[in-house]
Amino acid sequence: MDVAAEDGRDERTSPGSLPVTDGRRVPTGPERTDPTTTDPTTTDRPTRSGPLRALALAWPALLGYAAVRAVGLVVLGIWAEARGLSFDALLTDRYDSRWYLQIATLGYDRAENLHSNMAFFPLYPGLVAFFGDSWAMDLRQAAITVSWVAALAAAWGLFAIGNHLQDRRTGVLLAVLWGVVPHAVVENLAYTEAIFTAFAAWALYAVLTERWLTAGVLCLIGGLTRPTASSLVAVVGLAALVALIRRRGPWWRPLVAMLLAPLGWLAFVAWVADRTGRADGWFLIQGKGWNSSFDGGAFTWSRTGDVLDHPSRLAHYLVVLVLLTALTLFVLSIMDRQPWPLLLYSGLLLVTTIGAAGYYHSKGRFLLPAFALLLPVAGALAGARRGRAYPVLILLTAISAYCGGYLMLVWTSSP
Template identity: 25%
Template sequence: MTRPGAQPVAQRSDRWYGAAVAGVFAVLVVVLSTVVALASRHQVRHDPELTGPSWLDGWYQYDAGWYLEIVRAGYSYAPGQQSPVAFFPAYPLGVRGFGELLGDHQVAGQLLSVLCGLVAVVLFALWTRRRLPRRTAVVAVAVLLLYPYAFFLYGPMYADALFLLSAIGAFVLLERRWYLAAGIVGAVATAGRPVGVAVAVGLVVRTLEILAEDRRAARPGDLAADDPPVAGAGGAPPVWPGWRDLVAAVRDVRLRHVGVLASGLGLAGWCLYLWLEFGNPLAFVEVESAPGWNQGVGPRTWFKVVYAGTLIKGPYDIALLLTLQALACLCAVLLLRRVQRLFGWGYAAYAAVVLLIPIIGTKDFMGAGRYVLVAFPVMAAAGSFLADRQRRWVVPVTLVVSAALLVVLTYLFGRGVAVS
């Protein structure tokens, strides 16, 4: 009998595990911040708006300038030109509120990224621990922590860490059957980045999947004798409902389940603001094709004409950085089947939509490394793939190579090189 006030063993174990992962994350923050400080030590501050410690300035690159402008001056829109409306509001709103407490928006933006990254990684660790064997779960966490583009979780004034946190958080709440709470957290994701629509899609599919699983569990007598084992019984992989089961589950939807649709309110609210303020609810799409970004919709973007030209004509250092991101996308796509087999259709739908956006919507894969980063089920599937290799050297060699790339890309980012 457990004495009053005592915690279950599993809960205490989760706390220790989460604390260990948080400790590793903190070490990486220190190491990579040092790398960035060394990379930017000879750079002179040109932006009078940077009021934080100078050793943080290396984390302040590219999109960070747009976010800081939004925080301090709000949104503006110039048709046909690069404009702040390309950047969704969840992160700059968080930075503005946090900055009022700290008195420095630059520090607030970078600290918010670190805190969100920390919580996101811990949630990911606990999520994988409940779904994968112990060693596999540890490898999956290592894959996320050492992923070459994971430095966006460790300090830059970018929205990726907040998005990853809101995406994982929404699914964790959904697994607890807190449908409305999952939808509300999902709305932070859809208000955070254009790819946030993947969270809404994934939540809806996963909700139908949960209903189909509940229906199957309630009628075990309907299962044929030769049906495969369910939920990993006897060491077999989980058996997820088929698409016909998902369609049939629609009839089981009740009012409480509709709460996940609240995840679309973030995007809807952003479009409504753009319509009322600037008369164009899709202004963020329009400005992507502006000179300098050149991410317009059409065959030139879909078929990566610019990327092909860079591969042929150079500059070849840029071609190498773009190819690394293209390879990250390719590996992620190849892992989608494993995502579905391990975690079900809802997580596969989320990951597929996350990956589809950079594959279809970028002219040269620039930024694709960050999109793969937030496809957290893919990271877990990658850990599973590595842990299943019979040659035990595969895991350490892969992680060492990934860590080396992480350090190199962090250094280049601190030097002002566009690496993603």
């Protein structure tokens, strides 16, 4: 996803200068210089020199991300074989994956009962159907291909943000860390977390670099991926409004972005309303059909107390760990003075995840798109002496690989 500049402004950083982001200068210091290169322009925005230059900068992030996810998948494959289970079926035939493949095969139902597949947004199953029908692959292969390509696109977007805000090494580590979180196995399943994260990362990168048309288009498409895209819509829309008020650059670009941002999300909700004959059709299906509603966090607080006060499954302890870690990282993100669009995006995802009633075991998965929360960790590892990050990443890779196997082979519900 190349987000080339729209207004032709010169955004180059002279050697030794401080990069400007969100209206403030971010200190980098000598320790932020990537020791693998002597070219002072390697921390420039990667898309300034075109796709090939961007790929040349990002390849360590893509390779590192692919490597840690390969370890997780190999462990899962060996574990599955020991249990006599099909590795391919694990990736495409579990819970939400079945619903997406059903939509790709048969389309949406008529909501004869409220447990309807119209709870699921259309972009991912639509892409699966397109590639499954038009290319030399079946639907299962298409589902995995879309997810894996989207995961690499997401890792690239994470690198772009980390490189833009701090330096190349931080961008690489941010992408790799996203691949070793406890629920990272979902990034390789026939689920929508990977594709939404890809659109969110590049849309937010476009916001940070003031490429408003790109941000609006990416947010529009991302709004068709999953319900939590509402967090991205709010951030892109508000950032465009702020830019419009401040009159920075051509005024019509942020205006168009602000108008485009919510269209994908609203279009699907409106389509469901028309199909069900009720203005609140999608919300009714989501609430009464799928037992998913917003209660401000009462359910999450109650279930967390139960988990900590009674013997529980590892999956529930993982959720507690992820939620507490996410809240801590959000505080650190505030202390690090992250650009407000990233803070707002992370905060809204935390609110929608913690505030939602139901599906406690999936809350760790719901936070996978909250990648900006990993920036404090990526920055700390990038600032450490060379070589010290490797033992940490190896440990996290091993833990993530086990958690992925556990969630797919031991845990009996959706990851």
